[in-house]
Amino acid sequence: MTRSIASLLDALLGRMPIGWLQLSHSRGRLLAALAGVTFANILVFVQLGILGALNQSTISSYDMFDGDIMISSSDANTLTDGSNVARTRMFEALGVPGVKDATPLFIANLEWQREDGNASTLQTIAIDPEKTEFAAPEVTARLTDLRLQNRVFVDRRTRGLPADALENVSPSEPYVFELNGTTVWAVGTLDVGGGFAADGSLYASDQTFLTLFPNRSSSAPNHILLSVEDGIDPEVVVERLRDVLPADSVKVDRKAAMASADLTYQTTERPTGVIFGFGVIIGIIVGVVIVYQVLSTDVADHMSEYATFKAIGYPQKFFLGIVIEEAVILAVLGFIPGLLVSVGLYALMSNVTGLPMSMDVLRGASVLVGTILACSISGALATRKLAAADPADLF
Amino acid sequence: MPRDDRRNDIGPSPIVAQGLNHWFGTGEARKQAIHDVTVEIDKGSLTILMGPSGSGKTTVLTLMGCLRDVQEGSVTLLGSELNGAPEVLQVLLRRRLGFIFQAHNLHGSLTAAQNVQMGLEVHGRADPGRQRAAAVHALSILGLDDRVDYLPANLSGGQKQRVAIARAMVSNPDIVFADEPTAALDKVSGTNVVRILKELGRQRGTTTVMVTHDNRILEMADRIITLEEGRIVDDKRQTA
Numbered sequence A: 001m002t003r004s005i006a007s008l009l010d011a012l013l014g015r016m017p018i019g020w021l022q023l024s025h026s027r028g029r030l031l032a033a034l035a036g037v038t039f040a041n042i043l044v045f046v047q048l049g050i051l052g053a054l055n056q057s058t059i060s061s062y063d064m065f066d067g068d069i070m071i072s073s074s075d076a077n078t079l080t081d082g083s084n085v086a087r088t089r090m091f092e093a094l095g096v097p098g099v100k101d102a103t104p105l106f107i108a109n110l111e112w113q114r115e116d117g118n119a120s121t122l123q124t125i126a127i128d129p130e131k132t133e134f135a136a137p138e139v140t141a142r143l144t145d146l147r148l149q150n151r152v153f154v155d156r157r158t159r160g161l162p163a164d165a166l167e168n169v170s171p172s173e174p175y176v177f178e179l180n181g182t183t184v185w186a187v188g189t190l191d192v193g194g195g196f197a198a199d200g201s202l203y204a205s206d207q208t209f210l211t212l213f214p215n216r217s218s219s220a221p222n223h224i225l226l227s228v229e230d231g232i233d234p235e236v237v238v239e240r241l242r243d244v245l246p247a248d249s250v251k252v253d254r255k256a257a258m259a260s261a262d263l264t265y266q267t268t269e270r271p272t273g274v275i276f277g278f279g280v281i282i283g284i285i286v287g288v289v290i291v292y293q294v295l296s297t298d299v300a301d302h303m304s305e306y307a308t309f310k311a312i313g314y315p316q317k318f319f320l321g322i323v324i325e326e327a328v329i330l331a332v333l334g335f336i337p338g339l340l341v342s343v344g345l346y347a348l349m350s351n352v353t354g355l356p357m358s359m360d361v362l363r364g365a366s367v368l369v370g371t372i373l374a375c376s377i378s379g380a381l382a383t384r385k386l387a388a389a390d391p392a393d394l395f
Numbered sequence B: 001m002p003r004d005d006r007r008n009d010i011g012p013s014p015i016v017a018q019g020l021n022h023w024f025g026t027g028e029a030r031k032q033a034i035h036d037v038t039v040e041i042d043k044g045s046l047t048i049l050m051g052p053s054g055s056g057k058t059t060v061l062t063l064m065g066c067l068r069d070v071q072e073g074s075v076t077l078l079g080s081e082l083n084g085a086p087e088v089l090q091v092l093l094r095r096r097l098g099f100i101f102q103a104h105n106l107h108g109s110l111t112a113a114q115n116v117q118m119g120l121e122v123h124g125r126a127d128p129g130r131q132r133a134a135a136v137h138a139l140s141i142l143g144l145d146d147r148v149d150y151l152p153a154n155l156s157g158g159q160k161q162r163v164a165i166a167r168a169m170v171s172n173p174d175i176v177f178a179d180e181p182t183a184a185l186d187k188v189s190g191t192n193v194v195r196i197l198k199e200l201g202r203q204r205g206t207t208t209v210m211v212t213h214d215n216r217i218l219e220m221a222d223r224i225i226t227l228e229e230g231r232i233v234d235d236k237r238q239t240a
């Protein structure tokens, strides 16, 4: 193994693979260094995984409804943190040329207290059950099943809910349960799963929503969804709406723009996002410190040998090459177990928390490239002393 | 400095030092280690630097060998001025030299043959197979045929020193600098090492400058220069 890596590197580098020979010569140090890189990689992957889950759960809330344009309260940063929007805005919007249709959108969290003593928070989404074009794709065809009062679709991947609890639920075989003291009929299921703010989702008509939340009013939904007539640029309609609606109370944008603004807010201004973003930085620092420590010790330990090479006529870039060789070897060999362990941790965490966590190629590749860069920079720093000194002072 | 015509018949001097002064330390601790050393070394000769410990032998050797920046005075090495020489020129000059140090300084992670190959790879790597063969050949000249793939840790002191010699000699250097190369060796292998150096020098016209205290070696030298407190106090030539 050691031999074949050596001859591979020899051919690749076109010189003796001194970095590898050095690293593999002191096994203990190599293993310690690899453990450090692996650990830093796991740290970064876990933080990125959580950040990714945060992003995905933010985005998936926006996938629960459709529409070209959203009208939200001007103080809203997320789907749920803003003031309500006056329904009169909807009627004003419907008068704007290019607007085809509109529905109020209600969103609120609801505690689902079950008979087995468990409870789950459901993010409840409600729209006008006649306006199928505003429904999530997975419920468009059956939205009208919600026309009757207190009919709902409930998330069968709700965190805390036994996996098979909502099997075979249908309009003819509804699952009947209590929510907030109201009896509801689940006439279908959703396949969403938990996020950061809620354990699962619930889909209802606007009328059912008002029953479940008696202190909410039909005249003040959370958002208003608009569709645009075919062949008209929604951006143009957004501009027209902004001209008509008062900017101090509502904001208007394309739905996708609202979602990405929410995402930016979650990751840069909310504590969770900031903390996990910070965790990524900590992971990188831990990795850099460990690798720098290893490489600078290694350079120091080989100072007299390097001085001899320098005396023989090897230029500075040769030593930089050795240390970068070591850095890349550490980065790659440390990355592999780091990736494998992280994939395992993702599965475990996703199982335990219900958060959507999965490894994707882009994330893996960026962490690998980042690790190689961080290791190489540490390596380059470690050779500084060698560059400055006369060979005679290093023996 | 006027040329000494008597020695010019064997080619230009590979090393000419003139008015060489050198200091160590800074501020209060600054101390002059070399005082006005002027010397010209003959091509193909074996010159020995001797003198008590701390007299400046190593310093002179490293200044001549381009291992230490010249502070004051001049060293002309293989026709190039070292005082103020840019790093690129120094690197190129070093490739024409061979060094053997008191501490062998073999790379502990490389085998004997790999260590010797490093003396060849510095000139580029045209044909690794041939370079390996040349390294093995150099080791066998020094009687290490059966130690080619040993790591330094598994070699005796004398064997390590011979590997270092093979590394210094393998690329046919113009000059070999050796700093107490026999200090770590027993009497027999010490004398052997110098005999080998002298023989290789004779065959290839290599100039050798060697620091040694070893009396047994003195008789093999063409010239013996004695240093005391950083000054040349004696310089005698002998015919071996």
Ligand SMILES: Nc1ncnc2c1ncn2[C@@H]1O[C@H](COP(=O)(O)OP(=O)(O)O)[C@@H](O)[C@H]1O
Binding pocket: A393, B024, B025, B033, B051, B052, B053, B054, B055, B056, B057, B058, B059, B060
């Ligand atoms: N790197 C150094 N820093 C400070 N002083 C040094 C250094 N190298 C040598 N010296 C001093 O210079 C003088 C000559 O040293 P050196 O050339 O090593 O002598 P030798 O090789 O004859 O024993 C000594 O006084 C020694 O202490």
Ligand SMILES: [Mg+2]
Binding pocket: B057, B058, B059
């Ligand atoms: Mg000395």
